[in-house]
Amino acid sequence: MSYLDLIALLDSTFRLGTPLLLACLAGLFSERAGIFDIGLEGKMLAAAMASATVAYFTGSAWVGLGAGIVASVLFALIHGVASITFRGNQLISGVALNFLASGLTVLAAQAIFHQGGRTEALRGAARFNAIELPFTAQIAPVPVIGPLYSTVLSGDSILSYIALLLVPLTWWVLYRTRFGLRLRAVGENPESVDTAGISVIRLRYCAVIITGVLCGLAGAYLATALQAGFGKEMTSGRGYIALAALIFAKWKPWNALGATMLFGFFQALSLRGDIVERVLHFQIPGPFLDALPYILTVIALAGFIGKSVAPKAGGQPYVKER
Amino acid sequence: MTVLKQFLGATATLAISAGAALADPALIYDLGGKFDKSFNEAAYNGAARWVEETGGSYKELEMQSEAQREQALRRLAESGANPIVMTGFAFGDVLNSVAADYPDTTFAIIDMVVDQPNVRSVVFQEEQGSYLVGMMAAEASKTGTVGFIGGMDIPLIRKFACGYAQGVKAANPDAKIIQNMTGTTPAAWNDPVKGAELTKAQISQGADVIYAAAGGTGIGILQAAADEGILSIGVDSNQNYLHPGKVLTSMTKRVDNAVFDIFTSGEDTETGLVVLGLADKGVGYAMDENNAELVSAEMLAPVDEAAAKIASGEIQVHDYMSDNSCPIE
Numbered sequence: 001m002s003y004l005d006l007i008a009l010l011d012s013t014f015r016l017g018t019p020l021l022l023a024c025l026a027g028l029f030s031e032r033a034g035i036f037d038i039g040l041e042g043k044m045l046a047a048a049m050a051s052a053t054v055a056y057f058t059g060s061a062w063v064g065l066g067a068g069i070v071a072s073v074l075f076a077l078i079h080g081v082a083s084i085t086f087r088g089n090q091l092i093s094g095v096a097l098n099f100l101a102s103g104l105t106v107l108a109a110q111a112i113f114h115q116g117g118r119t120e121a122l123r124g125a126a127r128f129n130a131i132e133l134p135f136t137a138q139i140a141p142v143p144v145i146g147p148l149y150s151t152v153l154s155g156d157s158i159l160s161y162i163a164l165l166l167v168p169l170t171w172w173v174l175y176r177t178r179f180g181l182r183l184r185a186v187g188e189n190p191e192s193v194d195t196a197g198i199s200v201i202r203l204r205y206c207a208v209i210i211t212g213v214l215c216g217l218a219g220a221y222l223a224t225a226l227q228a229g230f231g232k233e234m235t236s237g238r239g240y241i242a243l244a245a246l247i248f249a250k251w252k253p254w255n256a257l258g259a260t261m262l263f264g265f266f267q268a269l270s271l272r273g274d275i276v277e278r279v280l281h282f283q284i285p286g287p288f289l290d291a292l293p294y295i296l297t298v299i300a301l302a303g304f305i306g307k308s309v310a311p312k313a314g315g316q317p318y319v320k321e322r
Numbered sequence: 323m324t325v326l327k328q329f330l331g332a333t334a335t336l337a338i339s340a341g342a343a344l345a346d347p348a349l350i351y352d353l354g355g356k357f358d359k360s361f362n363e364a365a366y367n368g369a370a371r372w373v374e375e376t377g378g379s380y381k382e383l384e385m386q387s388e389a390q391r392e393q394a395l396r397r398l399a400e401s402g403a404n405p406i407v408m409t410g411f412a413f414g415d416v417l418n419s420v421a422a423d424y425p426d427t428t429f430a431i432i433d434m435v436v437d438q439p440n441v442r443s444v445v446f447q448e449e450q451g452s453y454l455v456g457m458m459a460a461e462a463s464k465t466g467t468v469g470f471i472g473g474m475d476i477p478l479i480r481k482f483a484c485g486y487a488q489g490v491k492a493a494n495p496d497a498k499i500i501q502n503m504t505g506t507t508p509a510a511w512n513d514p515v516k517g518a519e520l521t522k523a524q525i526s527q528g529a530d531v532i533y534a535a536a537g538g539t540g541i542g543i544l545q546a547a548a549d550e551g552i553l554s555i556g557v558d559s560n561q562n563y564l565h566p567g568k569v570l571t572s573m574t575k576r577v578d579n580a581v582f583d584i585f586t587s588g589e590d591t592e593t594g595l596v597v598l599g600l601a602d603k604g605v606g607y608a609m610d611e612n613n614a615e616l617v618s619a620e621m622l623a624p625v626d627e628a629a630a631k632i633a634s635g636e637i638q639v640h641d642y643m644s645d646n647s648c649p650i651e
Contacts, residue, residue, distance in 0.1 A: 007410050007527040012519055116357030117537075121545070121564070227514050228545050231538055232355065236513045271502065271516075271523045 014074025026214030033207030040100030041239025047219025059068030068214030076212030087317030352410030368581030449485030451605030457488020514542025
């Protein structure tokens, strides 16, 4: 494999990994607070549809992003009401929301645009266009680092960079702030948090809302940065891959970056059968490479790559007095 | 249970009332959806033209999942619709088993052959149309590398790819062709993000004209090609207008004509196999004001010459589905 092949692969990895990363961080906040969220997929879908629609009518990708976040947070709040306030089963609520999003987005898009559940194509400022990072021209000729910076990092949309910055931010919030400490505690041992006089309910709602915001970013990234509009089921299971990545990452932010980019790398690899063949001198079927992230997750779950332990109170609604 | 009873009662009433009226034709769209800007939309356009010209009405249904196919077919047949047209190869097996139960109803299936006495099977010689757009791709390419991106990996899509490859080689024997399929499940028809990523992957391998035969995924392919400043080729319907000046041409499959003809002849539709190729204007390439500047008269001359030769049988374009192999890799 030549260096240029690797650069092309990494470039693709970064684009494919970004929505996974955003969704994975979204899931991380929710699950760290003890709310399992299988509905990442649905929230992304709702955000993709809302952001594409509003961006089309306002001509501004930023307003679209705002609408995407609002839609996603609404879905997150429904999940919150069902699983926190009414102590319903979190998995069932998540699955239900996925179905709801899958149907509702197509219905709404069809009612508004009459294009078979697709939104009108976005142009110009209605999309997050690629931006050049500073000093790209100066760094590009530098061997090794040059192409890495100018091709892989530079030339993506602003949302990709926001996603990258969210990794240290998430780490800082989780491990260096009082809010983060409480958030983690509420996912491990909500009783102790409650005993300390802090509202478990409010903390969990905060976590669920953050999840909504991040899924909103992920959905808007798909519809207004990678693509120029919403299409039926356009998330294509990325929310579930993000969940797998979250388990693989052991619910830690930096690991999440590694896991999602690794999964993105496999997806990129499955698109470039020619490179795989050149390196290995035999063909690997694309579907096998597509399946690799899931195989890795199963291996991780089986405990081969260290132990992956979920937050202890995950999935259990908190009851104040028994 | 009560709800179910009410529901059944309602459908029964509906069936009786519909049966009394004059039989309307019906059209069932496949999973890609009615307005896929491609295959199903072409079928819709044919039906719309029929409504415009005759003032008639027709029933239509959109598939939402694989499981609905048989139920949808039976419901329409029982409601008295005749003829019933369905788009897409995926109806093949279901129709084969359902058709015999409704001997008085005429069915028509597009893109698949179903051997039943009351079924009209319409298939297109996509390899011929793909051959022509392949020639245009090779002529328009500056790098000598062209791409093909299919939707779901099925023989029908390989047929497109094979015809295209033959056309490319006919116009430029040294050209390189990069082929990719989006996936192996029906989801591959609706993944524009992956389509766009495949497009970028092909561009990094040197492709500067890409032919998309991928349903809804094709929207992402055409978008990515326009974003990256290379040319793309649309499929089924005329997709030139999606990105004016960026779509070289579209391989048109006149599904609209096929639907129009069936609707027009109504219950008297002849059954049996109908093969539409270049000679019947069933396939072709699209020219309009959106791509006029991209295609010069010198480019078109050899293409039209080849079209005439294919129509007369002088050039034989290999059909992938005849032996499940392609002479050009």
